[in-house]
Amino acid sequence: xxxxxxxxxxxxxxxxxxxxxxxxxxxxxxxxxxxxxxxxxxxxxxxxxxxxxxxxxxxxxxxxxxxxxxxxxxxxxxxxxxxxxxxxxxxxxxxxxxxxxxxxxxxxxxxxxxxxxxxxxxxxxxxxxxxxxxxxxxxxxxxxxxxxxxxxxxxxxxxxxxxxxxxxxxxxxxxxxxxxxxxxxxxxxxxxxxxxxxxxxxxxxxxxxxxxxxxxxxxxxxxxxxxxxxxxxxxxxxxxxxxxxxxxxxxxxxxxxxxxxxxxxxxxxxxxxxxxxxxxxxxxxxxxxxxxxxxxxxxxxxxxxxxxxxxxxxxxxxxxxxxxxxxxxxxxxxxxxxxxxxxxxxxxxxxxxxx
Numbered sequence: 040x041x042x043x044x045x046x047x048x049x050x051x052x053x054x055x056x057x058x059x060x061x062x063x064x065x066x067x068x069x070x071x072x073x074x075x076x077x078x079x080x081x082x083x084x085x086x087x088x089x090x091x092x093x094x095x096x097x098x099x100x101x102x103x104x105x106x107x108x109x110x111x112x113x114x115x116x117x118x119x120x121x122x123x124x125x126x127x128x129x130x131x132x133x134x135x136x137x138x139x140x141x142x143x144x145x146x147x148x149x150x151x152x153x154x155x156x157x158x159x160x161x162x163x164x165x166x167x168x169x170x171x172x173x174x175x176x177x178x179x180x181x182x183x184x185x186x187x188x189x190x191x192x193x194x195x196x197x198x199x200x201x202x203x204x205x206x207x208x209x210x211x212x213x214x215x216x217x218x219x220x221x222x223x224x225x226x227x228x229x230x231x232x233x234x235x236x237x238x239x240x241x242x243x244x245x246x247x248x249x250x251x252x253x254x255x256x257x258x259x260x261x262x263x264x265x266x267x268x269x270x271x272x273x274x275x276x277x278x279x280x281x282x283x284x285x286x287x288x289x290x291x292x293x294x295x296x297x298x299x300x301x302x303x304x305x306x307x308x309x310x311x312x313x314x315x316x317x318x319x320x321x322x323x324x325x326x327x328x329x330x331x332x333x334x335x336x337x338x339x340x341x342x343x344x345x346x347x348x349x350x351x352x353x354x355x356x357x358x359x360x361x362x363x364x365x366x367x368x369x370x371x372x373x374x375x376x377x378x379x380x381x382x383x384x385x386x387x388x389x390x391x392x393x394x
Contacts (some may be wrong), residue, residue, distance in 0.1 A: 080132065113134045116130070252289050286336075309371075
């Protein structure tokens with residue numbers, strides 16, 4: 040009987056220990072994946088964490104003892120993974136060898152930009168090396184003049200932990216954006232033919248435009264502004280832009296569909312407080328003599344639950360987001376309301392806070 044009680048108590052202790060570990064949101068070190076490493080002679084020696092694939096927060100990786108490496112060869116190492124009260128000891132290998140192979144630069148390609156547009160030279164670029172250790176990537180864009188039309192060369196230099204280097208080159212084509220309304224309309228009509236049908240109501244047409252602009256245009260802080268036609272064309276042509284490009288492309292679609300709209304810009308005082316301005320649209324989905332104005336912001340927002348949701352929202356809904364969700368002292372959607380028609384109050388879109 041006593042033996043049975045001891046067994047039961049032992050089982051309960053294990054269950055409670057595991058339950059406590061899980062309830063604290065811990066990670067089981069036994070489930071983590073480790074890897075062997077090739078390492079270059081002369082490079083800073085690896086940390087224990089370098090041997091773990093995707094080491095999560097809350098887990099500490101240490102060596103089981105103080106190792107010394109005084110010659111080339113394959114070393115067998117023991118590392119300890121700790122998370123709370125749970126530990127796991129793992130065996131790995133390090134092949135310490137001479138590295139004469141330079142790193143590889145991947146993803147280098149020619150770039151086309153408009154005058155004044157910023158260039159993200161490292162976007163899509165990765166570097167790999169056959170030995171462990173840090174690899175640095177340097178971009179030499181000193182020959183590029185983004186203010187003048189022309190063809191320029193940019194150089195990429197990758198250096199591994201022991202000084203092996205590799206280089207790659209790409210062309211940067213800088214051109215002037217000179218867009219007419221006709222050019223913009225041609226691009227708009229091609230999209231409209233895909234997303235709009237004759238039987239759609241104004242609300243449905245606005246929702247289709249919103250869905251297209253929000254999902255197809257990638258947010259970037261470096262973009263062509265210029266006049267509104269050029270900004271709309273840029274967003275449609277390049278598939279990227281900032282809040283001004285989002286708003287101008289939305290305006291272009293709405294104009295083309297014959298839907299009355301206005302552009303709203305954040306007030307100067309709020310712009311000063313935020314450090315930048317913001318643009319969005321104000322759309323009338325009512326019929327003649329019965330105006331129904333709603334806010335319409337296709338910009339990508341930082342608040343995940345509300346991102347892609349501010350389509351045809353009331354003033355009340357917009358300001359709920361502005362003051363209760365965004366909480367930038369009410370500055371994000373601050374604007375001079377006296378310059379715009381009265382907003383509609385009937386809700387078309389439900390926001391997350393409304394269930």
